[in-house]
Amino acid sequence: xxxxxxxxxxxxxxxxxxxxxxxxxxxxxxxxxxxxxxxxxxxxxxxxxxxxxxxxxxxxxxxxxxxxxxxxxxxxxxxxxxxxxxxxxxxxxxxxxxxxxxxxxxxxxxxxxxxxxxxxxxxxxxxxxxxxxxxxxxxxxxxxxxxxxxxxxxxxxxxxxxxxxxxxxxxxxxxxxxxxxxxxxxxxxxxxxxxxxxxxxxxxxxxxxxxxxxxxxxxxxxxxxxxxxxxxxxxxxxxxxxxxxxxxxxxxxxxxxxxxxxxxxxxxxxxxxxxxxxxxxxxxxxxxxxxxxxxxxxxxxxxxxxxxxxxxxxxxxxxxxxxxxxxxxxxxxxxxxxxxxxxxxxxxxxxxxxxxxxxxxxxxxxxxxxxxxxxxxxxxxxxxxxxxxxxxxxxxxxxxxxxxxxxxxxxxxxxxxxxxxxxxxxxxxxxxxxxxxxxxxxxxxxxxxxxxxxxxxxxxxxxxxxxxxxxxxxxxxxxxxxxxxxxxxxxxxxxxxxxxxxxxxxxxxxxxxxxxxxxxxxxxxxxxxxxxxxx
Amino acid sequence: xxxxxxxxxxxxxxxxxxxxxxxxxxxxxxxxxxxxxxxxxxxxxxxxxxxxxxxxxxxxxxxxxxxxxxxxxxxxxxxxxxxxxxxxxxxxxxxxxxxxxxxxxxxxxxxxxxxxxxxxxxxxxxxxxxxxxxxxxxxxxxxxxxxxxxxxxxxxxxxxxxxxxxxxxxxxxxxxxxxxxxxxxxxxxxxxxxxxxxxxxxxxxxxxxxxxxxxxxxxxxxxxxxxxxxxxxxxxxxxxxxxxxxxxxxxxxxxxxxxxxxxxxxxxxxxxxxxxxxxxxxxxxxxxxxxxxxxxxxxxxxxxxxxxxxxxxxxxxxxxx
Numbered sequence: 065x066x067x068x069x070x071x072x073x074x075x076x077x078x079x080x081x082x083x084x085x086x087x088x089x090x091x092x093x094x095x096x097x098x099x100x101x102x103x104x105x106x107x108x109x110x111x112x113x114x115x116x117x118x119x120x121x122x123x124x125x126x127x128x129x130x131x132x133x134x135x136x137x138x139x140x141x142x143x144x145x146x147x148x149x150x151x152x153x154x155x156x157x158x159x160x161x162x163x164x165x166x167x168x169x170x171x172x173x174x175x176x177x178x179x180x181x182x183x184x185x186x187x188x189x190x191x192x193x194x195x196x197x198x199x200x201x202x203x204x205x206x207x208x209x210x211x212x213x214x215x216x217x218x219x220x221x222x223x224x225x226x227x228x229x230x231x232x233x234x235x236x237x238x239x240x241x242x243x244x245x246x247x248x249x250x251x252x253x254x255x256x257x258x259x260x261x262x263x264x265x266x267x268x269x270x271x272x273x274x275x276x277x278x279x280x281x282x283x284x285x286x287x288x289x290x291x292x293x294x295x296x297x298x299x300x301x302x303x304x305x306x307x308x309x310x311x312x313x314x315x316x317x318x319x320x321x322x323x324x325x326x327x328x329x330x331x332x333x334x335x336x337x338x339x340x341x342x343x344x345x346x347x348x349x350x351x352x353x354x355x356x357x358x359x360x361x362x363x364x365x366x367x368x369x370x371x372x373x374x375x376x377x378x379x380x381x382x383x384x385x386x387x388x389x390x391x392x393x394x395x396x397x398x399x400x401x402x403x404x405x406x407x408x409x410x411x412x413x414x415x416x417x418x419x420x421x422x423x424x425x426x427x428x429x430x431x432x433x434x435x436x437x438x439x440x441x442x443x444x445x446x447x448x449x450x451x452x453x454x455x456x457x458x459x460x461x462x463x464x465x466x467x468x469x470x471x472x473x474x475x476x477x478x479x480x481x482x483x484x485x486x487x488x489x490x491x492x493x494x495x496x497x498x499x500x501x502x503x504x505x506x507x508x509x510x511x512x513x514x515x516x517x518x519x520x521x522x523x524x525x526x527x528x529x530x531x532x533x534x535x536x537x538x539x540x541x542x543x544x545x546x547x548x549x550x551x552x553x554x555x556x557x558x559x560x561x562x563x564x565x566x567x568x569x570x571x572x573x574x575x576x577x578x579x580x581x582x583x584x585x586x587x588x589x590x591x592x593x594x595x596x597x598x599x
Numbered sequence: 600x601x602x603x604x605x606x607x608x609x610x611x612x613x614x615x616x617x618x619x620x621x622x623x624x625x626x627x628x629x630x631x632x633x634x635x636x637x638x639x640x641x642x643x644x645x646x647x648x649x650x651x652x653x654x655x656x657x658x659x660x661x662x663x664x665x666x667x668x669x670x671x672x673x674x675x676x677x678x679x680x681x682x683x684x685x686x687x688x689x690x691x692x693x694x695x696x697x698x699x700x701x702x703x704x705x706x707x708x709x710x711x712x713x714x715x716x717x718x719x720x721x722x723x724x725x726x727x728x729x730x731x732x733x734x735x736x737x738x739x740x741x742x743x744x745x746x747x748x749x750x751x752x753x754x755x756x757x758x759x760x761x762x763x764x765x766x767x768x769x770x771x772x773x774x775x776x777x778x779x780x781x782x783x784x785x786x787x788x789x790x791x792x793x794x795x796x797x798x799x800x801x802x803x804x805x806x807x808x809x810x811x812x813x814x815x816x817x818x819x820x821x822x823x824x825x826x827x828x829x830x831x832x833x834x835x836x837x838x839x840x841x842x843x844x845x846x847x848x849x850x851x852x853x854x855x856x857x858x859x860x861x862x863x864x865x866x867x868x869x870x871x872x873x874x875x876x877x878x879x880x881x882x883x884x885x886x887x888x889x890x891x892x893x894x895x896x897x898x899x900x901x902x903x904x905x906x907x908x909x910x911x912x913x914x915x916x917x918x919x920x
Contacts, residue, residue: 132695132877132886133688140688218657288695289877290869291774314772317873318864320754321770325867328761328769480636516651 117576121597122310126322126331127586130315132289136272138260139212139219144335144585147257149292149313152589155260155277158186158205159251161501161588163581165413167251171200171261171278181246181535188237192301194263194276202233207264209241221258223509223516246535248542249502256501257589280306280593290315294592307596323570326351332572332597335586339397339452345570352573355399355566356582359409359499359506362400362451364444364461364560367491369520372442376556377435382442383560384431385465387423392563394460395453399568403561405554407497407506408546410564411582414503416547418554428468439469445486449479450494457562458494488519501583503546504534511553521558574598607911614906618899622892626678629891630671633884640687640882661687674888683889687881692889696874700893702773703870706786707855710793715848718798722805722844727832729810738806741799753792753865760788771866789866793859797851804847808840815839842909849905857894 129143138155141147151157158172169175173189192200209231212219219225227247232240243250261278262270275283278301281294292313296306314331316322322334323341327348337345337353345351366373366382373379388402401410408415432440444461446454455476462472477486477493486493500506509515512530513522526549533545553559567585571577577595581588587595640661658664677684683692725734744752761769771789773782812818813836821835822828860872871890878886 131881132699132874133686133690133881133883135688135690216656216660218653218660220653222653285774285776287698287774287869288690289874291772293776314770314867316770316772316867317876318867321865321867324757324761324769328765330768330770 117304117307117578117596118598119304119307119596121308122312123308123333123575123592123595123597124312124314124331125591126314126316126325126334128315128317128319128322128335130289130292130313134288136275138208138258138262138272139217139221141258142220144589145292145313145315147584147589148586148591149294150283151257151260152279152586153281153292153294153311153592154275154279154283155262156279157256157259157261158254160590161252161255161581161583163579163587163594165411165581165583167255171205175251177248177250177537179537181248181250181537182243184241184243184250185234186239186241188239189301190237192278193299194278195282195297196263196274196276198263198276200261200278201264202237202239204264204270205239205261206231206233207268207270208261209259211262211270212258219258221256224253224256224259224505227253247504248533248535248537249504252502253505255588257584281311284310300593302593306593308592311592326570326572329572332575334570335567337568337570339399339568341570342397342399342568350573351570354569354571354580356569356580356587357401357409357411358565358567358582358585359412359497359501360567361403361407361409361497361499361564362454362457362562363403363407363495363497364458364562365487365493365495365519366558366560367488367519368522368558370491372435372437372440373491373558375435377431378437378440379558380555381428381431381435381440381468382465382470383421384424384428385468385470386461386560386562387464388421388562389423390464391457391460395456396563396565400563400565403563405557405559405561406550407499407510407553407559407561408503408550409499412499412503414543414546416550418551421554423464425468428465428470432469437469439471441471441473442492443473443475443490445475445477445490445493447477447479447482447486447494449482450477450486451496454494454496488517499583503549504530507549511557519558523552523556526552607907610910611903611907614903618903621899622895625891625895626675626888627671629888630674630884631667633879633882633887634667636879636882640884670884674885678888678892683892684885686878686886687883692885695886696871696889696893698775699869699871699874702868703856703859703872706789706793706859706868706870707852709783709786710790710797710855711852713790714794714797714801714851717794718801718848719805719844721798722802723809723832723837725802725806726809726813726836727829734806737802741802744795744799745803749792749796750861750865752795753789753862756788756792756795757865760791769866771868773869786868789859789862789868792862792866793855797854801844801847801851805840805844808843808847809836812836812839838912841912845905845908845912846902849901853898853901856897 127145127148130145131143134146136150138151141150156170158170159167160170162168169189171189171192172186175184175186177184186205188200188202188205194200209225209228212221212225213228227243227245229242229244232242234240241250247253262272263276265271275286280297280300280302282297284293284295286292294311296309300306316325316334319336319338323337323344325331326334342353345353366379368374368379383405392398392400392402402420404418404421406416406418432438444458446458448455455474458472458474462474465472477490487495500509507530510517511521511526512518513527529545529549533542536542536545567582574597575595576598577587577591581590640663662670674684686692686695721737725737728734757769760767767787768785769788771785773785777785809832813832818831818835821831826835857872859870860876862868863870863872864876871893875887875890878890
């Protein structure tokens with residue numbers, strides 16, 4: 065049997081255990097699988113999604129986070145709705161992230177960095193036009209980036225553009241970006257969905273009124289908080305793309321209403337399928353569950369300025385005292401992968417593969433003893449929206465840890481305002497992290513000393529490696545730095561990672577797509593130009 | 600006496616004055632209870648991009664660093680001139696709420712036009728045939744539908760008519776681009792759900808109001824005069840039961856404007872209730888204020904109307920001793 069058959073077999077076994085399959089069904093299906101494996105052995109045999117894309121058609125998407133405040137100011141965007149419809153539909157960035165996680169040119173044809181990664185030159189792709197026919201010029205790029213750099217900027221990309229010192233124009237097709245310090249990841253950062261390229265206005269600024277982008281689709285209609293409809297751009301700069309004639313994004317807040325809309329054929333795709341509805345979608349013949357491994361992870365964060373979390377041995381004891389397998393089976397119903405006290409996802413470049421953290425009462429006791437304690441009391445703050453299943457996970461953790469002499473008192477906080485009043489304010493709390501496209505970006509937001517989301521953790525060696533790796537352009541040396549940093553985080557860090565989850569969507573079988581990217585939701589926000597309709 | 604020469608006018612004037620006072624109090628309560636909510640617009644809207652600098656910059660731009668009382672007074676001054684201000688995202692509040700309000704009013708009016716006459720007729724029938732099969736059937740079924748939560752009725756409708764029979768779409772997400780026919784077709788399920796919810800209440804109250812009048816001596820007198828039972832109910836009892844019926848109708852109409860949030864969410868109907876939820880989630884105070892004002896106006900307005908109707912229908916109330 066090849067790898068995909070193994071996965072299918074594992075899946076059958078899990079479903080049998082959960083009671084979703086009768087023993088008779090299990091035998092029938094598993095023997096069919098074995099027979100198929102013996103006959104074909106072809107690696108792609110179970111992947112139906114390999115047909116060539118087809119042109120034409122209308123795709124309707126049921127997403128859930130549109131707001132009546134949505135608008136065309138790219139700095140104000142904060143949802144996958146605005147990311148996928150505006151950034152991924154109407155506009156482009158200088159670069160895009162391919163499904164495999166590598167970065168490729170989009171409006172920029174090529175780029176190069178001077179040694180030290182402080183000065184970068186991006187050469188624009190020739191012949192790109194905006195929807196109104198105006199051709200793309202270097203000034204458009206400069207104004208679009210500077211839009212986020214104003215001193216009173218409230219842009220979501222502020223943390224990225226703060227590293228930029230100047231943007232200069234060299235000739236008619238090259239933009240030179242000078243950073244305040246070297247950063248080898250700049251191309252990745254420029255793929256951020258806020259950094260869409262808009263047409264510049266005379267006298268500075270960008271045109272945020274007319275929805276005039278370079279993207280694969282024209283904005284046909286936009287009703288904030290309700291729906292957005294896009295129409296194919298016949299002059300798009302990518303061969304054959306987009307495949308679809310029209311796309312409609314429909315806002316459906318309620319998870320049950322979303323599922324109903326899919327099942328009754330009102331939409332072809334729904335975002336964030338509820339775990340409890342997975343089997344319902346799988347049972348129907350017309351739809352499938354799409355699981356895209358992502359950077360998103362659920363954690364219990366410790367404030368290392370507060371006792372007992374200031375003691376690295378107590379932190380290790382807490383890390384050993386959680387039975388992640390149990391939580392994944394009972395709370396996430398198998399729909400998650402095990403965390404390893406490392407916030408870097410396995411799909412991420414520079415992920416360092418370390419032996420899994422196993423549940424061990426003996427080790428937890430050993431570390432407590434090293435800290436000079438035979439038991440410890442901690443308050444763990446959770447709320448239902450800290451992450452899906454946070455309260456249940458904490459309840460299991462309480463039981464797992466009790467045996468090691470760790471007494472966890474679960475504090476149920478109000479869901480409303482959790483992120484303002486509990487996260488980074490209470491010393492031990494559950495957190496839902498969406499991750500960041502690069503390791504450097506992740507570390508600079510949450511783990512280096514003084515990072516905006518750091519809750520007190522500081523490690524001199526970690527900071528030093530972070531500085532070295534950032535300006536290093538030799539991939540092997542960078543990888544070595546990042547590996548050591550991930551080990552430091554696992555053994556000394558302030559975060560207990562419970563699990564990594566996938567973007568879990570449900571999609572009609574009439575929709576075609578290739579490999580789906582997971583660094584950002586919705587195929588790295590590019591679903592409307594990458595997907596097609598099969599019939 | 601001048602007061603008695605236009606009793607209805609002076610009564611209406613004083614009621615309207617009281618209504619305005621209630622609106623003022625409502626706006627005060629809403630404004631300050633929103634500021635009691637944890638979290639702020641800036642951190643809600645910036646989400647995982649909320650660095651402390653970005654939050655501070657946004658709060659300054661929106662004037663959230665000003666004292667709350669000052670913000671309230673300037674909002675009130677503008678609202679008094681009909682200007683509901685700008686939402687925090689920079690669009691005028693009326694531009695945000697206008698289309699939503701129109702959708703809500705459309706849904707409410709269609710439902711009301713069907714529900715009110717139907718409920719009163721059925722109520723009268725129940726009272727006329729008290730204790731017979733039709734009365735027992737309607738009393739039991741209305742009791743059952745009152746007892747079910749509205750979202751359950753909604754899901755039930757959806758399961759039967761959208762999933763199983765596939766007669767109607769499960770989503771009532773109407774849009775400007777659709778023609779009237781399609782909009783109406785998409786509104787069938789929410790209307791049906793709302794009918795089930797409000798009919799029950801109105802039928803039961805109409806029946807009760809008529810029956811309480813039916814025990815009065817003058818009804819006995821009418822019967823002794825030999826009038827038919829149907830005529831007694833419609834000509835003698837009903838006119839004197841208008842007061843209580845008008846109040847229950849008013850209550851249900853106000854509910855149709857302000858209380859259908861759950862149904863809007865379930866059927867993805869873009870009404871004003873969804874807009875308010877969205878605004879509360881984002882702490883978009885100007886929009887929340889405007890929604891509260893609209894809802895309060897609906898309640899106060901309909902109740903005022905009911906009062907006027909019942910007073911006009913019963914002259915004794917015009918001249919209280």
